[in-house]
Amino acid sequence: MTSRIKSLAIILAIVVAAAVLAYSALSGIQIVGYRVIPIKEAIKLGLDLRGGISILLEAKPKAGEIITDEKMAGAERVIRGRVDQLGVSEPMIVRQGDRRILVELPGVKDVQRAQELIGKTASLQFISPQNEVILTGDNVVDAKAVYGEQNEPMVSLKLDSEGAKKFAEATETYLEQHIAIMLDEQIISAPIVKSVITNGEAVISNVPSIEYAAELAALIRAGALPVDLEQRQVLMVGPTLGADSIDKSLKAGIIGVVLVLLFMLLYYRIPGLIADFALLVYILLVLTIFAGLGATLTLPGIAGFILSIGMAVDANVLIFERFKEELRNGKSLRAATNAGFHRALTTIIDSNITTIIAAVVLLYFGTGPVKGFAVTLIIGIAASMFAAITVTRVLLLNLINTRLFTNKKLFGA
Secondary structure (H helix, E strand, O other): OHHHHHHHHHHHHHHHHHHHHHHHHHHOEEEOOEEEOOHHHHOEEOHHHHOEEEEEEEEEOOOOOOOOHHHHHHHHHHHHHHHHHHOOOOOEEEEEOOOEEEEEEEOOOOHHHHHHHHHOOOOEEEEOOOOOEEEEHHHEEEEEEEEOOOOOEEEEEEEOHHHHHHHHHHHHHOOOOEOEEEEOOEEEEOOEOOOOOOOOEEEEOOOOOHHHHHHHHHHHHHHHOOOEEEEEEEEEEOHHHHHHHHHHHHHHHHHHHHHHHHHHHHHHOHHHHHHHHHHHHHHHHHHHHHHHHOOEEOHHHHHHHHHHHHHHHHHHHHHHHHHHHHHHOOOOHHHHHHHHHHHHHHHHHHHHHHHHHHHHHHHHHOOOHHHHHHHHHHHHHHHHHHHHHHHHHHHHHHHHHHOOOOOHHHHOO
16 A cells, blocks of 8 residues: 555656646746746747848958968957847857858848948957057957966067057057057957067056957957958848748647647557656756757757657657567566566667767758757757656556556557
8 A cells, every 4th residue: 555655646746846847837937036937938049930130151362362260260250249249149150161151140130230240351450549540450460368477368469560660659659558459449458558569579468367368369360360251142031931930830849749649648548648748748858958058949950859759759659569568478567567668778779879879960060050950859869768768667657556557458458
């Protein structure tokens, strides 16, 4: 009797925990001053679902110029800074190949301003207290983060001959005054001139950390790079099209899940009912993980999620078919359950590992939406294995232990 009560308590605890998870995920919950926001607010929508603009940029070298990886990385950093000026939430800026950068800006309404801001050439200037241009980025040969004699972080600058001459005159004129360094009309540093610099080599001191110094040096180098970016492709997705994509995706997902739940219930009966519950737990778990990671949901991501639902059901099908075979061989419900899970485990792990390997390859070599699909698929597979192997088994064994149902036909035999 005690064992039966314990099993009922375990089942009840799992159901209550799932109900609390579902309520907090769908409606949000307030816990001691901390608010858990609903999943629909936590998961961000990508360009294809929310609408916005996608710009493909390609570097065009000048005569005799070689486009290096460092130059492209610098251009990417400058673009990221410009996108921040637009106030875009969750932009995607990725390299494509050796010379291309893809910029996706969900929710952008001022398309013309976005194109102008992203496409213009980086402008680095050294500005005097009288607001006059002393140097430009073309005069900067190199900038790097270094440690000083007292082990303090700083930025080391090296100028060309023309820049060295102009800087010597400026440092003599503006001794003990600020010289502002501006990138795209934004001040990124304003060091004080401590001495006259005639050799074209200067340092920016009083930086808070070596990481900050490295970032500042990277911005200065980026401003000095003569990389022309040409807009090769501009695509705009309207909010209406994005909303239509969401509606169709949700409708397809709901219909698919409902049909799967009905099939499992009708074909496998009580084990199917438990599998349905585990599948709902799996869906909530995956959505909660997405929300916790701050993931951006796209159409390929939804496809990966739905695919992982199918794989979660496939695992239960393998388990229950082995379970039914053991019942036909005369084993008890508990013995058949243990044997069914044991026999199906290797097959489930093998199939999921091969899929994860393929997803990892897509994640490593893919870009943009392909990576989103891969990440969604990997998370979904991991969660589906937990739901199928752990949740389903615990519930089925404890339900059998309660002896509320003893007729093997109710278990699909």
